[in-house]
Amino acid sequence: xxxxxxxxxxxxGQLIMKIFYLSILLLFSFFASAGVDKTYTPNEIKADFRQxxxxxxxxxxxxxxxxxxxxxxxxxxxxLTSVNGPVTHLEAHKQFMRFTALANIAHTKIEYPIxxxxxxxxxxxxxxxxxxSLKENSVFVDDYYGISESVAxxxxxxxxxxxxxxxxxxxxxxxxxxxxAFLANTALEEGFAPYVWLHEGELSNYKMTLRRTADxxxxxxxxxxxxxxxxxxxxKQSNQKxxxxxxxxxxxxxxxxxxPGPFYNIDTxxxxxxxxxETFEQFIDNAFTHFIEKNVxxxxxxxxxxxxxxxxxxxxxxxWFADKPFKFASDxxxxxxxxxxxxxxxxxxxxxxxxxxxxxxxxFYERRNxxxxxxxPLELSQPNxxxxxxxxLPVAVYALVDKSSFSNAVSVAAIIxxxxxxxxxxxxxADLATTYAxxxxxxxxxxxxxxxxxxxxxxxxxxxxxxxxxxxxHSVSSLELALNFIRSQ
Numbered sequence: 090x091x092x093x094x095x096x097x098x099x100x101x102g103q104l105i106m107k108i109f110y111l112s113i114l115l116l117f118s119f120f121a122s123a124g125v126d127k128t129y130t131p132n133e134i135k136a137d138f139r140q141x142x143x144x145x146x147x148x149x150x151x152x153x154x155x156x157x158x159x160x161x162x163x164x165x166x167x168x169l170t171s172v173n174g175p176v177t178h179l180e181a182h183k184q185f186m187r188f189t190a191l192a193n194i195a196h197t198k199i200e201y202p203i204x205x206x207x208x209x210x211x212x213x214x215x216x217x218x219x220x221x222s223l224k225e226n227s228v229f230v231d232d233y234y235g236i237s238e239s240v241a242x243x244x245x246x247x248x249x250x251x252x253x254x255x256x257x258x259x260x261x262x263x264x265x266x267x268x269x270a271f272l273a274n275t276a277l278e279e280g281f282a283p284y285v286w287l288h289e290g291e292l293s294n295y296k297m298t299l300r301r302t303a304d305x306x307x308x309x310x311x312x313x314x315x316x317x318x319x320x321x322x323x324x325k326q327s328n329q330k331x332x333x334x335x336x337x338x339x340x341x342x343x344x345x346x347x348x349p350g351p352f353y354n355i356d357t358x359x360x361x362x363x364x365x366x367e368t369f370e371q372f373i374d375n376a377f378t379h380f381i382e383k384n385v386x387x388x389x390x391x392x393x394x395x396x397x398x399x400x401x402x403x404x405x406x407x408x409w410f411a412d413k414p415f416k417f418a419s420d421x422x423x424x425x426x427x428x429x430x431x432x433x434x435x436x437x438x439x440x441x442x443x444x445x446x447x448x449x450x451x452x453f454y455e456r457r458n459x460x461x462x463x464x465x466p467l468e469l470s471q472p473n474x475x476x477x478x479x480x481x482l483p484v485a486v487y488a489l490v491d492k493s494s495f496s497n498a499v500s501v502a503a504i505i506x507x508x509x510x511x512x513x514x515x516x517x518x519a520d521l522a523t524t525y526a527x528x529x530x531x532x533x534x535x536x537x538x539x540x541x542x543x544x545x546x547x548x549x550x551x552x553x554x555x556x557x558x559x560x561x562x563h564s565v566s567s568l569e570l571a572l573n574f575i576r577s578q
Contacts (some may be wrong), residue, residue, distance in 0.1 A: 092336075098500040099391060101223075102336050102396070110421060113121065115443075117209055118193065119538070122217070126177070127178045128175040128176060128177050128178070128376055129175065129176050129177075129178070129181060129535055129536060130175060131172045131173060131174065131175070131176070131329070133535040133536075134176045134181055134535070134536070135169055135171055135172060136534065136535060137181070137185075137533040137534060137535045137536050137538070138165070138168065138169060138184075138185070138188075140533055140534060141185055141188065141189070141533060141538075141540060142161070142165055142188070144191065144348075144428055144531050144540060145197065145428070145540065145542055146433060147426050147428065147459075148422075148423045148426035148427075148428040148429055148489075148542050148544060149192070149194075149197060149424070149426070149525075149542045149543060149544070150422070150462070150525050150530070150543050150544055150545055150546050151424075151525065152197065152542075153192075153544070154192075154194065155192065155193040155194060155268070156191050156193055161188075161191060163305060164187075164188055164191060165188070168184060168187070168188070168215050168247060173545060178205070178208065178536060179202070179205055181365045181536050181538070182199070182202045182205065182536070182538060183264065183287060183288075185533075185536075185538055185540075186199045186201075186264045186332065186447065187200075187263050187264060189266060189540065190263060190264060190265055190266045190267075190357060192266070193266075193267065193269075194266060194433075194440065194525050195266050195267050195268050195272060195520065195524070195525075195526075196266070196524075196525060196526050196527075196541060196542065197266055197449060197525070197541065197542050197543060198266035198541045199266075199538060199539070199540055199541065200539065200541070201264075201280065201283065201284075201287070202287070205568070206283055206286065206287075206339075208506055209286065209291070210316070210317045211317075213284075213316055214242060214316070214317075215291055215313075215314035215315050215316050216282040216283065216285070216286055216291075216314055216315065216317075217281075217282045217285050217295055217312065217314055218219020218233065218234035218235040218282070218312070218314070218315045218319070219232070219233055219234070219240075219281070219282065219312070219551055220232045220233075220234075220277055220278070220282065221246070221258070221277075221278060221281045223255075223277070224272040225276060226255050227245055227254075227255060227541055228245065228246040228255055228258055228274075229243060229244065229245050229246065230242055230243060230244045230246065230253040230299070231246075231278065234319075235312055235313075235315065235317070237310060237558060239299075239301075239308055239310060239555070240295045240310060241301065241302060241303065244299045244300060244301055244302050245300040245302070246298075246299050247299060247300060247307070248297065248298040248299075249295055249296075249297055249300040250296055250297075251296070254297075258277065258325055260288060261277055261281075261284040261285065261287075261288050262274075262277060262286060264284060264524075265277060266286070268520075268521055268524070268525075268556060268558070269519075270516075271492070271519045271558075274418055274519075274520040275492050275493060275519040282310075288464045290496050291314060292314060293313060293314065294311055294313040294314065295310055295311075295312050295314070296309070296310070296311050297310045297311075297312060297314075298310075301450070314493050318398060334348070334350075335348075335349070335350040335351065335355055336348060336349060336350035336355070336372055338372075338375070338376035338379060338380075340379075340380075340383050341383065341389075341572060342572065342576065343383075343386055343387075344385060344386070344387045344388070344389055344391070344572060344575055344576075345376075345377075345379070345380035345383070345385040345387065345388040345390060345484075346388075346389050346391065347376050347377075347380075347389065347390050347391065347406075348391040349369075349372075349373065349390065349392075349395075349402075349403070349406055350392075350395070351395065351397070352369075352395075352396050352398030352400070352402035352403045352497045352498070352501075353364065353398035353399055354369065356368050356369065364399060364401065366399075366402045366405065368403055368407065370405045371403050373405050373406045373409065374477065376476070377409045377479060378575060380479070380484070381479065381482070385484060386483065386484060387484060387486070387487060387575050387578075388410070388479070388484055388485070388486050388487070388489045388558050388574040389487045389488075389489060389571060389572070389575060390486070390487065390489070390501075390505075390511075390569065391488075391489050391513075392488055392489060392490045392494045392498045392501060392502060393489055393490060393491040393493065393494060393568075394491065394493045394495075395495065395514065396495050396496060396498070396499035397497035397498045397499070397500070397520075398496065398497050399497060400417045400470075400497055400500060401446070401494060402538055403497055403498075403501045404417075404470045404498075405499070406501075407470070407501065407504055407505070407510065408471065408472050408473045408477075408478075408510065409473055409477065409478055409479060409480075410468060410478070410479050410480055410484075410486045410510055410512070411470075411472040411473075411478075411480060411508070411510055412472060412480040413472065413508065414469035414470065414471050414472065414479075415469065415470050415472075415504055415510075415550070416467050416468075416469055416470065417467075417470075417497075417500045417503075417504060417547075417550065418547045418548055418549065418550060419466060419548045419549065419550050419551065419552040420464055420546075420547075420548040420552075421464060421465045421467050421527075421545055421546075421547055421548075422462055422463065422464050422465070422546045422548075423453065423462070423463060423464075423527065423544055423545045424460070424461070424462045424467045424544050424545070425453075425454055425457045425458065425459055425460065425462075425463070426459050426460070426544065427459055428542075429454070429529050429532045429533075429544045430454045430459075432529040432530065432531070433447060433450050433451060433454065436453070437451065449466075450465075453465060453466075460552050460559060465545070477522055483514070485511070485575070485578065486505070486510060486511030486512070487512045487513075487514055487571070488501070488502050488505050488511055488512075488513050488514065488515075489514045489515045489565075489568065489571050490502050490513060490514075490515040490516070490518050490559060491515050491516050491518070492517065492518060492519040492558075493519070494515075494518045494520065495518075495519075495520045496520060496526070496561075498518075498520075499518045499520045499521065499522055499524075499558060499559055500517065500522070500547075502522075503522040503537045503549045503550055503551075503559050503561040504550055506559060506562070507549060507550035507551040508550060509530070512563065513559060513560075513561040513562045513563075514561055514562070514563050514565050514571045514574060515559050515561045515563075515564070515565055515566075515571070516561065516564060516565075516566065517557075517558045517559065517561065518558035519558055519561045521556050521557060521558055522549040522553070522557065522558060522559050523546075523547065523548050523549045523554050523555065523556060523557075524543075524546075524547055524556070525543040525545070525546055525547075526543050526545060526547050527543055527544050527545035527547065528541050528542065528543055528544075528554075529541070529542060529543075529544050530542075
C-alpha cells in the first residue's frame with residue numbers, strides 16, 4: 090500500500106552511518122555552504138515551534154498515546170519562555186527533535202540533521218571514533234576507528250568523562266523517536282558518534298574507563314576526537330565486512346536465498362519514482378523462477394537490516410508463496426487532517442500516473458471531516474497464479490529477522506507468521522508489528538525543518554494490539570545458524 094503504508098525508509102542511525110562511512114568527500118563543498126550558521130529571530134523560531142506543536146497535535150493519529158499532554162505543554166511553554174534572542178539552525182533542530190521525540194512514537198520524528206553533520210566534517214570537524222552496543226544497561230565497544238592498541242571490540246565502557254557510561258548514553262536518546270527502549274537503543278547503536286556530536290558539540294577528547302574482555306582488567310583511555318579522514322583510515326583497519334548488495338538471490342546448499350532489500354525503488358534518484366515497483370517485481374519474479382528451476386527444498390528470505398518501505402512492493406514477494414488471500418493489517422485506522430489531505434494531493438499532483446491507492450485515499454478524505462478516525466478499507470492481496478507460485482510445491486519458506494528489521498520488513502514477517510505462510514527465524518524486531526505508522530510530513534515555514542507524523546494505527550494481521558515486535562518462531566543469531574536450522578528440518 091504505497092503512500093498509505095509508507096513509514097520511514099531508514100532509521101536515523103542507519104542513514105547517518107551509511108552516509109558518514111561512504112566516500113562522499115565530493116559532497117563536502119555543498120554541505121559546507123548549506124547555511125548552517127543561519128540564525129532566526131525569537132519571533133521566527135517561536136512561530137515554527139507553535140506550527141510544530143499544532144501540526145503534530147492536529148495530524149498525528151494520537152500524539153498523546155504514550156506521553157501525557159501535560160508533558161508536552163510543560164516543555165512547550167518552558168522553551169518558548171527561554172527564547173529571548175537569536176537561535177541558530179542547529180539549536181532549533183535539536184530542540185524540535187527533542188520535543189517531537191517526547192511522543193515516544195517512532196514515526197513522530199524529525200530526522201537527524203545530516204546536512205549539519207556533513208558541514209561540520211567538511212570544515213575539519215571531528216567525531217568520537219567508537220561505535221557501541223548496548224546490553225542490559227551496559228555499554229560495549231562494537232567497533233573502534235582510533236589508533237589505540239588497548240581497545241578491543243567487546244570491551245565494556247564503564248565511565249565517560251567521570252559519568253556512568255550507560256547514564257551518559259541515555260542522554261543521547263532524547264533526540265531519538267522510539268516506541269520503547271529496545272528500539273531507542275537500536276537506533277542509538279547505529280548512529281552513536283553523530284548523536285554524541287549533536288548533543289555535546291565537538292569535544293577535543295573523552296576520558297573513559299573500560300573493562301577488557303580478554304582478562305577482565307580495567308584500563309583508562311583518553312580518546313581524542315578524529316576528523317573524517319582519520320575515521321575512514323580506522324574503518325579500513327577494523328573488522329567491518331564489505332557492504333553486500335542491497336538486493337540479491339542465490340542458491341546456498343540447495344536453499345534459495347533471497348535478500349529483497351528495501352521495499353521501495355532503489356534504482357532511481359527521482360523522488361516521484363520512489364514507489365514504481367516494476368523493477369522490483371522483475372527482480373522477485375527472476376528470483377523465484379530461479380529457485381524453481383534449481384528445485385530448491387527451502388527458501389530463506391533475509392529481512393535483516395531492512396529499512397522497510399511499502400507493501401505495494403512486499404506483496405509482490407509474499408504472493409509467490411501465499412496459499413490464501415492476505416492483508417498487511419487486520420485493521421488500518423486513519424485520522425483525517427488537513428495536513429494529510431495536502432500530502433496526498435501533492436503526491437497525486439507530482440505523479441504523472443497517480444496510483445489507485447492515492448485516488449482511494451483522496452475519496453476517503455473527501456467523505457470525512459478533519460479529526461475523524463475511520464478504518465481504511467483494505468483490500469485483500471491475492472496469491473499469484475500457479476505459474477508464478479511455489480505454494481503448491483514442496484518448498485518450505487523461512488524469513489530471517491533481527492532487531493534492525495524495520496517498518497514494512499516487520500509487517501512482512503508478521504504476515505508470514507500470522508497467516509502461517511512460513512517460519513520466522515532470528516531475533517525479535519525492535520520495531521513493532523502493531524504500530525502508529527503510515528507516515529506523512531509537513532515543513533516548518535521559517536526553518537524549513539521537515540516533520541514526520543503517523544496518521545494511522547496499524548494492527549497486525551492476527552489482531553494482536555500489543556505494542557511489540559515480531560518474535561521469531563526459532564531464535565538464531567546468524568545466517569549460518571539459520572541455514573543450519575533449515576538443513577536440520
